[in-house]
Amino acid sequence: MDHLSAIILGVIEGITEFLPISSTGHLIIAEHWLGERSDTFNIVIQAGAILAVTVIYWRRLLDLILGWRQPENRRYGIRLLVAFAITAVLGLVVKKLGFTLPENIAPIAWALIIGGVWMIWAERQAAKQPDSSRVTWLVAIVVGLAQVVAGVFPGTSRSAATIFVAMLAGTSNRAAATEFAFLVGIPTMYAASAYQLYGAFKEGAPHEDWSALGIAFVVSTITAFIAVKWLLGYIQSHRFTAFAIYRIVFGVLLLGAAALGWIA
Template sequence: MDILTAIIMGIVEGLTEFAPVSSTGHLILAGHLLDFTGESAKTFEIIIQLGSILAVIFVFWRRILSILGLKKYQDSESVGTLSIFHIAVGIIPFGVGGVLFYDLIKNVLFSPATVVITLIIGGLLMLAAEKLKPKASAETLDQVTYRQALTVGFFQCFALVPGFSRSGATLSGGLLAGMSHKTASEFTFIMAVPIMFAASAKDLFESWNQLGAQDIPVFAAGFVTAFIVALIAIKFFLRLINKVKLIPFAIYRFGLAIVFWIFII
C-alpha cells in the first residue's frame, strides 16, 4: 500500500461515511479496484473511520459538550435541551443488536452479495420514508423527544447488516418519527460518535497485531484525508439535505448496487 492509495481510500471514507449511501460498499468497491484487500486493508479502514469520527466531534463540539453537561449550548432560538439520555436511548437498540449478532454479521452477512441486497433495500426504505413521513414536529435537535430517539435507535439496527448504511437507516427512521431532514441528520451525526468510536476501538484492539512502524505514514495519510474530507462533507450535507431530500441518494444506491454486481460479484 502506498500514500496515494491511502489518500484515495481516505477520500472515499470521508465522502461516504455520513451520507446515506453505504461507506462499507464504497470502501469494498474502492479496495477491489485498487487491489487493496486483506487484513491490512481492514485495519486501515478502522483507522480512517476514526478520522471521520473526529470530524463530527470538530463540527459539533459545542453541542457535544452541552450533551455531556460541560457547557450550556444556545442558538438563536433556544437553550440546548438535547441530553445524553436522548443519545443513550438512541444507541441502546443498536448496542444490544451488535452484541447479540456480532458473530453472525462478521462471519455470515459480511459479503458482496449482502451489500448489493442491502443497498437496494435501504434505497427502498429511504423512498418509503420520504413518501410516508408525517409533518415534522422536531425542527431542531432540542425538540427531539425520547420516543423519537428510540424510534431512530430501532431503525439504526438495520445498519448492523453491511451495506445498509447507518445514515440511511437513521435518517429514514428520523423522518418517519417526525424529525425534519436537518434535525434527523444532526441527530444521526452526533449519535454516530459513541457508536463508531466503540466499534472502531473494539476492531482496532483485535487488529492491533496487524500494525507495524512501516504502516504509520500511510495510515496517517488516510486518517488525515478522511478527517478533512469528512469535515467538508458533513457541512455540505447539512446544507444540501433540506433541498434534495433522500430520493437522489436512494437512486444513487440502486446505481451503486448495479456497479457492485458488475465489478465485485
C-alpha cells in the same frame, strides 16, 4: 502506489461515512480493485471521519454537557445515551454470534437498491407528518436499533437508516433527524472503533505501513469534514432523493458488473 491507494480509500471513507450511501459497501467494493486492507487500517480511517463530525458538532456537544441541568438538554442527552446503549448492547450480541461481512458484491448491491427505494418512500411518508424537531423516546429506540441493522447489512448505510427511521418515528424535520442521527453516531463509532482496535492489538501488534495509514487518516478527516458541512447545508432546502437515486443506479450497475464477471 500504496500511498495512492491510501488516499483513495481515505477519500471514499470521508465522503461515504456520513452521506446516506453506505461507507462499508463502497470500501468493500474499492478493496476489490485496490486490495484488502487490515482491520486496523479500516478502523483508523473511520476514526478520521468521526473526528471530523466531532469537530463540526463540538459546540452542540459542549452545550449538552455544560447545560445538562437544563431540562431540554437533559432530555435530549438522555435520549442520545439510550440510543447508544441499545446499539452497544445489541452490537455486542451480534459480535458474539460471529457475524462477518459478505465477501461478494451481490448482497451489498441489493442493500443499496432496496435502501434507495426505501429512502424515497420514507421521506414521502415523513413529509405527510407535521414538521417536528422533537426527539421522542420512540425515536431514540428506533435509531439505536437502526444502527445495529446497518452494521449487519453492509450497503444499508448507518446514516440513511438512522435518519429515516427518526423521520418516520416523529422527528420529521430533516435537519433535526440528521443532527440526532449524527450525534448518536459519534459515541457509537468511537466505541466500536476502540473495541475493534483493542481486538486487533490483543491478537498482536499489527504490521502496518504507518505512513500510508497516517495519510489515509488525514485525508479521511478532511474529506469527511467537507462532505458533512456540505450535506448539512444541502438538506436545509433539498430532499434526500438524489442520494436514493444514486444508490439505486449504483446498485444496478454493480449487479450488472457481477453478472458479466467483472467483479465477484
